Amino acid sequence: MSTTFASLGVPAELVRVLAAEGKTEPFPIQAETLGDTLAGKDVIGSGKTGSGKTLAFAIPMVAGLAEMEVTRRPGAPTGLVLAPTRELATQIAAVLTPLAKALNLTVTTVFGGVRQNRQEEAFRRGVDIVVACPGRLEDLMGQGIVRLDDVEITVLDEADHMADLGFLPGVTRILAATPRDGQRMLFTATLDNGVDKVAKRFLSKPTVHSTEETTAPVQMTHHVFEVDPGAKNDLVRELASGRGRRILFTRTKHQAKKLAKKLTDGGIPAVDLHGNLSQAQRDRNLKAFGGDGVRVLVATDVAARGVHVDGVELVVHVDPPAEHKAYLHRSGRTARAGSSGDVVTICLPDQRRDVAGLLRKANIKVAPTRVDAASVEVDDLIGARAEFVAPQPKPVQNPPRNAAPRGQRGNGGRGRGQGARRPSDGQRRRGGAARRGGRGAATAGSRSGAGAR
Incomplete structure (x- = not known):
């Protein structure tokens, strides 16, 4: 008998929302953790990127707050999710919002890079669940716009990435402002770099769930294409020319912008995503990539975590990343939620040793293949080419x-x-020139946007 959300104790209202989205059976990380999280226990959840961690904490947060019948007060949310980037915050809110709406809860996002007026307005009206990046949230706390002493359930998502970005001091101050007896969930790929200290300080007798050994192997195929410097540009263009969605990662913002323009001018519609773009530009480009007109996203590591777009069939490391964690998270933009995908690392002859070391640390075993743009290995990987699209x-x-x-x-x-x-x-x-009281019903809403200050 297969496990279902209903059999795990998920409220019927949420089961209906999930079913409407085509989600009837939980992924392993969800099946592993929901029994404890729905019971109000503190949990540490660890799983590979794309394993379904967001829903694993979104369900118990919404169900728990509704069961408590918490009161909505201006400037005093009762649910808090901390995320490292704007893109991830936006996507978490997109998962939370339909669930929250079903139980008359509201959701908003808080992050830098945009004016804070709308965020202030949301707090003045009163909001139940806040999905926030640490920097802007601390700013609003310092201005007296929001307080966290009514928070009942707190989630720290991508905790290891928070550590990589240097956000843990701010995270620590934020968690210290929440009630000690609230429920806390921490989701992370690893417990190193200070994450373990946060867990020991703020989680009470947490149960630890890891799906690294119990999940079915991710259907991700890795390739290393070794190419001469003079043939690299043609190879990149070929890899971008297929019909499905693909993400091309570069080292720098300038390279991402330049490559996206070059591809578009050459009949392959592409958009870029990097730190030099405004929030509105990021949102617009991600929306275009998720639609029908653009099939190529050229990005820096800002898109390596927290960006989920359905149907990404290929990830290309145009420039190999600096370290193996970045390789794994970049690669994790494909083969998500049980689907399959390919990952290509383009390697110049003088990068051979560095790439070999990178893959060894990432526990990826693949032999380099010497290619150019016309090689049969490249043709087989790309498959049918998309039609030429004249640049506007x-x-x-x-x-x-x-x-x-x-x-x-x-x-x-x-x-x-x-x-x-x-x-x-x-x-x-x-x-x-107050914590647990009666609740006034309201419809759910979310603020779209994405990342950390």
Whole structure:
């Protein structure tokens, strides 16, 4: 008899929401942890990327708060999820929101990179569950906009990535502001780099669940394509030319932007994702990649964790990452939730030793294959190519009707060298210028966006 969400004690309202989304049987990390988390116990959950950890804590958080019938108060959430990046915070909120709505709970996101006005408004109205990145949340706490003394359930997601980014001091201060007797869940890939100290300080007799040994092998096939420097660009273009979605990882923001433009100009629609983009640009590009018009995302490691898009069939390490953790998390954007996928690392001859060491630490065994863009190994991997898409011309901005011809613009319409006078200093100055109580029902909502300050 197969395990179902209902058999694990998930409330019927949430079972219906999950079924409507096509989720009828729990993944191993969910089946392992839900018995304890639904009972209110502290839990440490460990599993590979793409194993279903978000739903593993979203279900007990929503079910637990609804069962407590917590009261919604302005500036005092009762559920808190801490995430390391804006993208991950957004995706967690997207998972939480339909579940919360079914039980009359509300959700909002809090992170930097956007104006805080809307976040302030959400707290003034009162919100039940906050999905937050540590930096902006601490800012709002310092301004007195939010307090955490009513928090009943706290989740720390991707705790190891929090540590990698140096966020643990802020996380520690935030957790210290929540009640000691609240339920806490910590989900992480590893317990190193200070995560174990956080767990010991803030979790009370946690049960530890790891699905590393019990999950079925992830259907991910690894390839190393060794190529000469002069043939690398053609190989990258070929790998981007298939019909399915693919993510190409580069080392730098400039490379990501440049490659996305080059692919688009060459008939392969692509968008970029990196730290130089505004939040609105990130959201727009991720939405485009998740839609029908764009099948290639060129990204830096900002997309290595926390970005989930269905149907990514190929991940390409255009530039090998600096360390094995980044390799695993980049690669984890494909073969998610039981699906299959391929991972290609492009290796120049002088990178051979570094790539071999990287894969050894990641416990990946694969022999390099010498290729160029026309190699049969490349052709077999890519399969059918997508149709050429002509790049859209950029709109031409017409100059104002009264604009002077180029070369004649300047002070008084006279170009330099033609007797134009500089304004005096004076002219320049003048011209510059309670915890467990009754609950009022409300519909759920979320703020879209994504990451840490």
